[in-house]
Amino acid sequence: MLKKIILFVIVVIAISCSSSDDNGSSNNDDGFDRTALLTNVADNIIMPAFQDLQSKLASVDAATTSFITDKSTANLDALSDAWLEAYKVWQHVQIYNLGEADNLGGGERGFVSFFNIYPVTVADIENAVNTGSYDLNTANYHDAQGFPALDFLIHGVATNDTLPLDKFTTNSDFEGFTTYLTDVVNQMITLNTAIINNWESSFRSTFIANTDSGVNGSFNKLANDIVYSYEKDFRAQKIGIPAGIFSNGGTLPETVEAFYKKDVSKELSLEALSGIENLFNGIPYNSVSSISGSSFSVYLEFLDREDLVTEINNQFAAGRNAINSLNDDYTQQLSDNSIQMTAAYDIIQAAVPKLKVDMKQALNFVIDYVDGDGD
Amino acid sequence: MLAKLKLYLDSNTNAAPLAVFRIGFGVMMLASIIRFWSLGWIDKLYLQPKFQFSYYGFQWVKPIGSYTYLLFALCGLAALFILIGFKYRIAIITFFLSFTYIELMDKTTYLNHYYFISVLSFLMCFLPANAYFSVDAYLKKTHYKQIPKWTIDIIKLLLGTVYFYAGLAKLNSDWLFKAMPLKIWLPSKYDIPIIGQTLMHKEWFHFAMSWSGMLYDLAIPFLLLYKKTRTLAFVLVVIFHVFTRILFPIGMFPYIMIISTLIFFDANVHEKILNVFRGVIQSLKLKTRRLSEQSYFYSKRKIIIPILALFFVVQLVFPWRYVLYPNELFWTEEGYRFSWRVMLMEKAGYANFKIVNSETKDFFYVDNLDFLTPFQEKQMSFQPDFILEYAHYLGDHFKSQGHQNVQVFVDCFVALNGRLSQPYIDPNVDLYQEKESFKHKNWILPFNDEIKGL
Numbered sequence: 001m002l003k004k005i006i007l008f009v010i011v012v013i014a015i016s017c018s019s020s021d022d023n024g025s026s027n028n029d030d031g032f033d034r035t036a037l038l039t040n041v042a043d044n045i046i047m048p049a050f051q052d053l054q055s056k057l058a059s060v061d062a063a064t065t066s067f068i069t070d071k072s073t074a075n076l077d078a079l080s081d082a083w084l085e086a087y088k089v090w091q092h093v094q095i096y097n098l099g100e101a102d103n104l105g106g107g108e109r110g111f112v113s114f115f116n117i118y119p120v121t122v123a124d125i126e127n128a129v130n131t132g133s134y135d136l137n138t139a140n141y142h143d144a145q146g147f148p149a150l151d152f153l154i155h156g157v158a159t160n161d162t163l164p165l166d167k168f169t170t171n172s173d174f175e176g177f178t179t180y181l182t183d184v185v186n187q188m189i190t191l192n193t194a195i196i197n198n199w200e201s202s203f204r205s206t207f208i209a210n211t212d213s214g215v216n217g218s219f220n221k222l223a224n225d226i227v228y229s230y231e232k233d234f235r236a237q238k239i240g241i242p243a244g245i246f247s248n249g250g251t252l253p254e255t256v257e258a259f260y261k262k263d264v265s266k267e268l269s270l271e272a273l274s275g276i277e278n279l280f281n282g283i284p285y286n287s288v289s290s291i292s293g294s295s296f297s298v299y300l301e302f303l304d305r306e307d308l309v310t311e312i313n314n315q316f317a318a319g320r321n322a323i324n325s326l327n328d329d330y331t332q333q334l335s336d337n338s339i340q341m342t343a344a345y346d347i348i349q350a351a352v353p354k355l356k357v358d359m360k361q362a363l364n365f366v367i368d369y370v371d372g373d374g375d
Numbered sequence: 376m377l378a379k380l381k382l383y384l385d386s387n388t389n390a391a392p393l394a395v396f397r398i399g400f401g402v403m404m405l406a407s408i409i410r411f412w413s414l415g416w417i418d419k420l421y422l423q424p425k426f427q428f429s430y431y432g433f434q435w436v437k438p439i440g441s442y443t444y445l446l447f448a449l450c451g452l453a454a455l456f457i458l459i460g461f462k463y464r465i466a467i468i469t470f471f472l473s474f475t476y477i478e479l480m481d482k483t484t485y486l487n488h489y490y491f492i493s494v495l496s497f498l499m500c501f502l503p504a505n506a507y508f509s510v511d512a513y514l515k516k517t518h519y520k521q522i523p524k525w526t527i528d529i530i531k532l533l534l535g536t537v538y539f540y541a542g543l544a545k546l547n548s549d550w551l552f553k554a555m556p557l558k559i560w561l562p563s564k565y566d567i568p569i570i571g572q573t574l575m576h577k578e579w580f581h582f583a584m585s586w587s588g589m590l591y592d593l594a595i596p597f598l599l600l601y602k603k604t605r606t607l608a609f610v611l612v613v614i615f616h617v618f619t620r621i622l623f624p625i626g627m628f629p630y631i632m633i634i635s636t637l638i639f640f641d642a643n644v645h646e647k648i649l650n651v652f653r654g655v656i657q658s659l660k661l662k663t664r665r666l667s668e669q670s671y672f673y674s675k676r677k678i679i680i681p682i683l684a685l686f687f688v689v690q691l692v693f694p695w696r697y698v699l700y701p702n703e704l705f706w707t708e709e710g711y712r713f714s715w716r717v718m719l720m721e722k723a724g725y726a727n728f729k730i731v732n733s734e735t736k737d738f739f740y741v742d743n744l745d746f747l748t749p750f751q752e753k754q755m756s757f758q759p760d761f762i763l764e765y766a767h768y769l770g771d772h773f774k775s776q777g778h779q780n781v782q783v784f785v786d787c788f789v790a791l792n793g794r795l796s797q798p799y800i801d802p803n804v805d806l807y808q809e810k811e812s813f814k815h816k817n818w819i820l821p822f823n824d825e826i827k828g829l
Contacts, residue, residue, distance in 0.1 A: 031572050032562075211565075213564055213565055240740075245740050246740055248737060248739045249737070307795065352727075353725040353788035353796050354796070356723075356725050357723045357788055362559070362793065364560060364721075365563070373488075373624055373625055373626035373627075373628070
C-alpha cells in the first residue's frame with residue numbers, strides 16, 4: 001500500500017515538474033490562435049515599421065552628408081524635413097522593446113534610451129563638442145543623442161550663437177558640432193540596423209514560436225509593451241510631464257517633445273497614438289496589407305469582451321480629439337492655456353485603467369516582473 | 376459528557392504519526408526558507424522596498440536591514456532542529472516567532488498559506504512532537520511510544536478547518552454560477568501539455584473545475600477521517616494539489632499540504648515511513664542506544680487544554696467577522712484575510728494619487744514606482760487598507776519635503792472577476808485625514824453588482 005502511494009506521488013510530481021514548456025504547435029481550431037496574432041504583429045506591424053525607420057534614417061544620413069558638404073540654410077531645412085519624417089516613424093516603433101531592442105540600453109526603457117530621451121541636455125552636447133571626448137554608448141549620453149539631440153542640433157541655438165546654423169559655421173566648436181551631428185546619426189543607424197538584422201535573421205521566428213503563457217512569452221511582453229508605451233511614452237512623456245501633472249509648481253514647457261522645432265509636438269503625439277491604436281486593432285503598418293489581422297482586439301473578442309474593445313477604442317478616439325484641439329506647438333499651448341492641456345491629459349489618462357486593469361484581467365497577462373508566490 | 380471528554384483526553388495512541396508530521400514539517404519549512412532565500416526574495420520583497428505595508432497594530436514590526444537575513448537563517452535553523460527533533464520546544468517556539476515576525480513585516484506578501492504555517496507552528500508549540508524518533512529522545516534515553524490521542528487529532532482538526540472553510544468560501548455565485556475567476560485563469564494556461572489546448576478554454580471545464588474544487592474542499596476532511604475512503608482521499612489530495620501547482624504559482628504550499636495530510640493515516644503506515652528513515656540511519660553506522668519506553672504525560676494539561684480550546688474557538692469564529700461589515704466582502708475586503716479564502720477572486724486595480732495644496736489648490740500626481748516596488752503597487756491598488764496607509768505615507772513624505780496644507784486624494788479603479796472596472800475610492804475624500812481602524816471605511820465606493828452566497 002505505502003509503496004503504491006509513494007510511487008503514485010512520485011509519478012504525479014514528475015508530471016507536474018515537467019509541465020513547463022515543451023509544447024509544439026499551438027494551432028488548435030478551438031483555442032485562440034496566438035501564432036496568427038504574433039505573426040501578424042511581427043510581419044505586418046513591427047518589422048515594416050522598423051524597415052521604414054531604416055529608410056527614413058538613410059534619408060537623414062543623406063541630408064546630413066549634403067548639409068556638411070554645403071552648410072546652407074536650405075540644406076539644414078532639408079535635414080530638418082528628413083528628421084521629422086524619421087521622427088514620425090519612430091513613434092510607431094518605440095513600443096517594441098523586444099529582442100535586440102530590449103537588450104540595448106539595459107534599463108527598463110531599452111532602446112528608447114538611445115533614440116528619444118528628452119528633454120535633451122544641451123550642456124552635455126556643448127561640453128562634448130568642446131572637449132571632443134564622449135561616448136554615446138554610455139548612459140551619461142542617453143539624454144544627448146537620438147531625435148532630441150538632432151532636434152537641438154538642427155533647430156536650437158547654441159550658447160553665444162544667434163542662429164541654429166551658426167553651430168556648424170561660425171561657432172568656435174563648429175567642427176566639433178559637425179562631428180557630433182554625424183556621430184548621432186551614425187549611432188541611430190547602427191542601432192536600428194542591429195535591431196532589424198536581429199528581427200530578420202532570427203528573432204522573428206523566436207518571437208512567433210514563443211507562445212508560452214508565462215512572463216517571458218511573446219504575447220505577455222507585447223501586452224506589457226503596449227501598456228507601458230501608452231502610459232509612459234505617450235501619456236506621461238508627451239502630455240503629462242509638460243502639463244506639470246507630475247510636478248509641483250506649474251508647467252514644464254521645456255520638456256515637450258521636439259522642443260526646438262516646436263510646431264510638431266502635436267503631430268508626433270498623434271503618430272504615437274496611431275501606433276498604439278494600430279497595434280491594438282492589428283492594423284498593418286502604413287497599409288502594407290489592406291486587411292487588419294489578429295491582435296489585442298481580436299483576442300478580446302475571442303473572449304467575448306467586445307464591450308472592452310469598444311470602450312478602449314472610444315477612449316483612444318477621445319484622446320485623439322483632445323489632442324487635436326491643442327496647438328501644434330505645445331509650448332505655445334502651455335503659455336496660452338495650460339488648463340486645456342491638463343484636460344487633454346485627463347481624457348488620455350482615462351484609458352489607462354481600461355488597459356492596465358480591464359484588459360490585463362481579461363487577457364490575464366502578468367503586468368510586472370514580480371515572481372512571488374500566489375495564494 | 377464530561378466523563379467522556381476526560382476519557383478522551385486520557386486516551387493514548389501511537390506517537391509515530393506525530394513524529395512523521397514533525398519531520399515532514401521540518402523538511403518542508405527548511406526547503407521553503409532555502410527556496411525563498413535562493414530566489415533572492417528576501418532582498419526583493421523585504422529589503423528593496425523603501426516602505427512596508429504594516430498590519431494594523433503591528434507597525435513596529437519592520438525588516439531589520441541586513442539582519443533580516445539572520446532572521447531567515449534563524450528560522451531555517453529552527454526548522455532543521457524541528458526536523459531532527461533536537462531541543463524541540465525551543466526550536467518550534469523560535470520558528471513560530473521568527474516566521475510570524477517575517478510575515479508581519481509587510482502585508483504585501485500576505486498569503487493564506489503563510490498564515491496557515493504561523494497557526495500550525497503555534498499549535499505545534501504545545502504538542503509532544505519530539506516524544507518519539509527524535510534526537511531529544513535519544514539524548515534523554517527515553518522515548519514515548521504512546522502520546523495523548525488528542526495531540527494528533529488536533530492537527531487533523533486544524534487541517535480539516537482549513538479545507539472546510541476554503542470550501543465554504545467557494546459557496547458564492549461568482550464561483551459556482553459564473554465559474555469566476557477560473558474562467559479568466561484557466562484559458563491563459565494554454566501551454567500545458569495535452570489539456571492546455573483541449574480543455575483549458577472550454578466553458579464546461581471551468582464550471583467542472585469550480586464545482587469539483589468546492590466539493591473537494593468541503594468533503595476532503597471527512598473522506599480523510601473515514602478509514603474506508605482514506606486512501607482514495609489521499610489520492611485526491613495529491614491530484615488536487617499537484618494540479619493547482621501546475622496551474623498557479625503557489626510555491627511550496629501544495630507539497631506542504633500533501634505531506635500534512637499523511638497524518639490522517641494509521642500509525643502502521645507511519646511506522647513504515649520511520650523504518651525507511653531507520654534504514655538510512657543504520658546505514659550511516661551511527662552509535663545506537665537502547666531507549667526506555669514510557670507514555671507521555673502532560674504535567675500542565677490543565678493550562679494547555681483551555682488555551683488550545685480558546686485557540687480553536689477563535690479559529691472557527693474569526694472568519695465570520697466579515698458579516699459585521701456592510702457592502703460586498705470581495706469588494707471592500709473588510710474581514711477578508713485570515714479566513715481561508717484561497718484563490719477566490721481575480722482583482723486588479725489602478726490607483727493614481729493626487730497631492731493637493733488645500734489653500735492654493737495646486738496639485739500634482741504621484742508616480743507610485745518612486746515609492747513602491749511593482750509588486751507593492753499591484754497589491755496596493757485594490758485593497759483599501761493599503762491605499763489608506765500609502766496615502767498617509769505620501770502625505771507625511773510631502774509634508775516633510777516642505778509642502779504646505781497637504782491633502783491626498785486618489786483616483787482608483789478596480790475590476791473584480793471580469794467585470795468592467797469601476798471607481799473604487801471616493802475621489803473627493805482627503806485620505807490624509809482618514810484614520811485606520813477596524814470600523815467600516817465609508818470612503819469605499821459601493822460595488823454596483825451583487826455576489827450572492829457566503
